[in-house]
Amino acid sequence: xxxxxxxxxxxxxxxxxxxxxxxxxxxxxxxxVAGILPRLLRVGLVVALPLAISVLVVNLFFFPSGASVLFRxxxxxxxxxGLAYAIETLVRLVAITGALVLFYLTTPIGSLVVDLERxxxxxxxxxxxxASVRTVPAVIERAGQIADAQRARGLDTEGSLWRRVRGLVPxxxxxxxxxxxxxxxxxxxxxxxxxxxPGRRSLLWAPADSDAxxxxxxxxxxxxxLLVVAGLTGWLA
Amino acid sequence: MxxxxxxxxxxxxxxxxxxxxVVAFLIATLAGIVAFGQFGDxxxxxxxxxxxxxxxxxxxxxxVALLVGAAVTFTLEKIQTGRLESLSRQFTLRVIVLxxxxxAINIVLGQTVAAALKIPIYLDSIGTILVxxxxxPIAGAATGFLAxxxxxxxxxxxxxxxxxxxxxxxxxxxGIMAGLAGRWGLMRPRTNRSTGQLVIAGVMVGAIIIGLxxxxxxxxxxxFQQDINPLPETDNQxxxxxxxxxxLLVVAxxxxxxxxxxxxxxxxAAYAVVTGVATGIVAALISAPIAAGxxxxxxxxxTDFLVAAFRQAGVDIYAATTGQGLISDPIDKATTFVIVYLxxxxxxxxxxxxxxxxxxxxxxxxxxxxxxxxxx
Amino acid sequence: xxxxxxVSYRYAGAQAPSVVKVSLVLGPxxxxxxxxxxxxxxxxxxxxxxxxxxxxxxxxxxxxxxxxGRRLADLPSGEVAAVVGIAFASAQLSGICSTVYEExxxxxxxxxxxxxxxxxxxxxxxxxVAIGDLAAxxxxxxxxxxxxxxxxxxxxxxxxxxxxxxxxxxHLDPVGTGLVGTAITRLxxxxxxxLIAEHKTDLLAAICGRVVALDHGRVVLEGAAExxxxxxxxxxxxxxxxxxxxxxxxxVAAGVDPGRLEVAT
Numbered sequence: 001x002x003x004x005x006x007x008x009x010x011x012x013x014x015x016x017x018x019x020x021x022x023x024x025x026x027x028x029x030x031x032x033v034a035g036i037l038p039r040l041l042r043v044g045l046v047v048a049l050p051l052a053i054s055v056l057v058v059n060l061f062f063f064p065s066g067a068s069v070l071f072r073x074x075x076x077x078x079x080x081x082g083l084a085y086a087i088e089t090l091v092r093l094v095a096i097t098g099a100l101v102l103f104y105l106t107t108p109i110g111s112l113v114v115d116l117e118r119x120x121x122x123x124x125x126x127x128x129x130x131a132s133v134r135t136v137p138a139v140i141e142r143a144g145q146i147a148d149a150q151r152a153r154g155l156d157t158e159g160s161l162w163r164r165v166r167g168l169v170p171x172x173x174x175x176x177x178x179x180x181x182x183x184x185x186x187x188x189x190x191x192x193x194x195x196x197x198p199g200r201r202s203l204l205w206a207p208a209d210s211d212a213x214x215x216x217x218x219x220x221x222x223x224x225x226l227l228v229v230a231g232l233t234g235w236l237a
Numbered sequence: 238m239x240x241x242x243x244x245x246x247x248x249x250x251x252x253x254x255x256x257x258x259v260v261a262f263l264i265a266t267l268a269g270i271v272a273f274g275q276f277g278d279x280x281x282x283x284x285x286x287x288x289x290x291x292x293x294x295x296x297x298x299x300x301v302a303l304l305v306g307a308a309v310t311f312t313l314e315k316i317q318t319g320r321l322e323s324l325s326r327q328f329t330l331r332v333i334v335l336x337x338x339x340x341a342i343n344i345v346l347g348q349t350v351a352a353a354l355k356i357p358i359y360l361d362s363i364g365t366i367l368v369x370x371x372x373x374p375i376a377g378a379a380t381g382f383l384a385x386x387x388x389x390x391x392x393x394x395x396x397x398x399x400x401x402x403x404x405x406x407x408x409x410x411x412g413i414m415a416g417l418a419g420r421w422g423l424m425r426p427r428t429n430r431s432t433g434q435l436v437i438a439g440v441m442v443g444a445i446i447i448g449l450x451x452x453x454x455x456x457x458x459x460x461f462q463q464d465i466n467p468l469p470e471t472d473n474q475x476x477x478x479x480x481x482x483x484x485l486l487v488v489a490x491x492x493x494x495x496x497x498x499x500x501x502x503x504x505x506a507a508y509a510v511v512t513g514v515a516t517g518i519v520a521a522l523i524s525a526p527i528a529a530g531x532x533x534x535x536x537x538x539x540t541d542f543l544v545a546a547f548r549q550a551g552v553d554i555y556a557a558t559t560g561q562g563l564i565s566d567p568i569d570k571a572t573t574f575v576i577v578y579l580x581x582x583x584x585x586x587x588x589x590x591x592x593x594x595x596x597x598x599x600x601x602x603x604x605x606x607x608x609x610x611x612x613x
Numbered sequence: 614x615x616x617x618x619x620v621s622y623r624y625a626g627a628q629a630p631s632v633v634k635v636s637l638v639l640g641p642x643x644x645x646x647x648x649x650x651x652x653x654x655x656x657x658x659x660x661x662x663x664x665x666x667x668x669x670x671x672x673x674x675x676x677x678x679x680x681x682g683r684r685l686a687d688l689p690s691g692e693v694a695a696v697v698g699i700a701f702a703s704a705q706l707s708g709i710c711s712t713v714y715e716e717x718x719x720x721x722x723x724x725x726x727x728x729x730x731x732x733x734x735x736x737x738x739x740x741x742v743a744i745g746d747l748a749a750x751x752x753x754x755x756x757x758x759x760x761x762x763x764x765x766x767x768x769x770x771x772x773x774x775x776x777x778x779x780x781x782x783x784h785l786d787p788v789g790t791g792l793v794g795t796a797i798t799r800l801x802x803x804x805x806x807x808l809i810a811e812h813k814t815d816l817l818a819a820i821c822g823r824v825v826a827l828d829h830g831r832v833v834l835e836g837a838a839e840x841x842x843x844x845x846x847x848x849x850x851x852x853x854x855x856x857x858x859x860x861x862x863x864x865v866a867a868g869v870d871p872g873r874l875e876v877a878t
Contacts (some may be wrong), residue, residue: 589626
């Protein structure tokens with residue numbers, strides 16, 4: 001919840017100052033309190049760096065209406081307007097990324113899903129979310145097995161592009177179709193465990209919720225339309 | 238829109254609900270245009286001779302309005318009949334089990350392409366389109382939407398990709414289009430067609446492929462005056478392998494189209510390409526204003542340099558992202574549709590038949606009489 | 614009492630039925646073995662007996678499947694699992710549980726039972742299969758045999774009247790087979806009602822009271838386990854006889870007097 005709101009707010013706030021302040025309040029402060037600030041910074045860097053570089057390069061050099069030239073490199077020119085726009089976007093980016101990473105680091109997906117289910121989200125939706133999160137590493141692991149098989153055949157560092165690609169064919173095909181076959185089996189297994197029974201299923205546990213959290217949530221939700229209105233009425237120009 | 242088959246049932250007629258949905262759609266469109274439309278901008282993009290800025294916002298508004306209309310329709314259905322028949326038909330247990338795999342494929346491939354490959358495609362919709370074709374429009378939309386949301390929020394780095402959530406709407410629309418394509422029988426195999434038909438289809442597809450490839454290379458040569466280097470460049474061993482898998486998929490798609498057309502004499506390959514191009518255009522139009530407005534046109538993928546190229550040509554940010562989208566998306570979606578069709582063709586008939594729209598993916602003429610089927 | 618009456622079933626998209634006019638009775642506390650070559654219809658029979666076919670997979674069913682007089686087809690969705698449990702060779706888990714305890718509790722949770730009941734059943738099931746020490750482990754990291762035990766526990770936690778096991782040891786190494794075999798034997802000795810399809814006739818010889826043989830989708834032989842498994846006709850149907858039977862035949866062929874022969878299983 002906090003992550004979405006922060007991200008949305010960051011977009012709505014124009015200028016440089018807004019997002020910076022927002023980042024400090026909504027991201028850095030909670031992270032420091034939770035004791036995960038260094039981890040947040042490290043992970044956030046990994047995630048945001050490629051994006052940030054792209055943003056910088058594209059806007060610095062290719063801003064069309066830029067007039068005040070800063071310097072030239074070969075055929076491309078850097079402009080001050082481009083720099084300003086780049087910084088603005090970067091700050092926004094930092095706010096969004098920071099919020100998302102904070103969310104990821106502080107919320108175990110299991111708790112989130114159980115809580116959602118407790119509040120009325122159907123068991124099937126909860127299943128899809130949980131299973132997706134677990135399937136991504138499973139797919140990656142299979143890809144790792146493909147990598148190992150490739151290395152065993154000596155195809156990863158030598159061989160022409162064509163050979164390397166062709167070597168993948170007998171591996172990828174069965175993996176893809178095997179996944180689909182597994183869908184069939186898993187569906188049977190779930191049916192056999194009573195998963196298609198209509199109605200709510202009982203839950204073993206649920207994360208605690210406090211009044212303070214509830215109030216905070218409502219405040220955050222309200223802040224979005226407030227900012228939208230403020231933006232539209234030109235108050236934040 | 239998506240309730241084409243709902244018969245009248247106790248508690249009100251489906252037709253009335255669809256009408257209500259359409260009304261909601263129109264109202265939402267009007268509201269969107271009034272609040273956000275930018276029809277006053279007369280900029281003309283020299284490459285496409287269109288009015289991209291106007292087209293941009295309009296497409297996005299339409300997309301959101303479509304979802305609003307659908308939401309209204311389903312809410313009414315829930316209120317009137319107490320259940321959601323048209324939805325639950327698409328979300329059978331098998332579909333529920335397929336979705337996590339589809340979402341995982343979306344995320345893994347999409348992240349690989351964004352991180353390791355420098356070619357202007359995404360390959361993050363294979364799962365969405367597969368579910369759409371097999372299960373239906375809403376299931377496809379849900380898959381795409383969830384995949385993007387999870388991609389941003391929940392998946393751990395190095396596979397996390399913050400910008401994805403903003404494009405969840407686009408993914409949903411792609412899912413809907415794929416579902417409709419399946420529902421309308423566009424992905425049904427059509428083998429043993431006459432040579433004439435196949436040749437026409439082959440020429441058309443060939444022209445499309447060449448046209449798209451030329452457009453893509455234009456982007457490269459505009460800035461760098463050097464040839465495309467599509468090979469994956471990254472230190473991460475895992476991304477390297479996945480990168481090759483992505484290339485393999487693209488190559489397989491291209492080869493697959495022609496193999497299908499002339500090997501199996503299967504006309505649907507051409508249908509897949511055309512559907513993909515159409516979906517790509519729609520996706521581009523919807524995602525361009527998002528990319529421009531929220532991210533300044535840059536999403537960290539291999540497509541950014543295309544945006545840069547357009548900007549250098551002097552167009553504004555909205556036109557640049559539209560231009561980039563119109564180049565990247567049709568290629569990407571056409572490839573994806575072909576890959577999905579190849580998967581569908583490879584699936585055993587009895588596996589397909591158990592999916593909600595599986596019947597529409599089986600050839601019309603009965604297969605030759607075979608011995609008993611089924612597992613031992 | 615699980616009863617199949619003249620059941621024929623054709624998969625969706627198939628041309629011909631996979632089983633034809635199969636009749637089978639599984640009484641309370643009985644353990645019945647199902648043998649036959651691959652593609653003979655064993656899995657299909659299991660799916661039909663467990664109510665998964667045609668409910669969860671389409672296709673056409675003729676004949677009746679009843680449990681305690683009630684037709685399986687008439688039971689509401691999801692209730693079938695509480696009556697007949699089925700496990701497959703692939704030891705498929707739910708996919709979303711991070712501990713064995715949750716995995717076993719998955720079934721009762723789906724049945725909507727009150728929390729205390731869920732926990733009580735989970736503990737009982739873990740004990741019945743003797744995997745209490747695995748309760749905190751991640752099921753995805755277990756060996757094949759252990760996973761199958763977790764699946765069995767998960768089924769038992771729903772306390773069905775009957776269990777259907779489709780080649781439960783097929784993908785397991787000898788250690789895993791031993792683990793699962795022991796667990797099933799314990800269940801059978803405890804009075805569970807089990808229909809088990811298997812190639813490993815040694816296991817069947819140890820636990821089954823009756824054996825039914827299938828060929829091309831039809832029942833061709835049935836009778837008491839001991840006489841069935843020693844029947845030479847079985848080999849023609851593609852079924853390997855149990856070790857004890859083979860030993861006996863070898864001994865007789867070598868000239869040992871069968872009357873003075875005792876082969877321990």
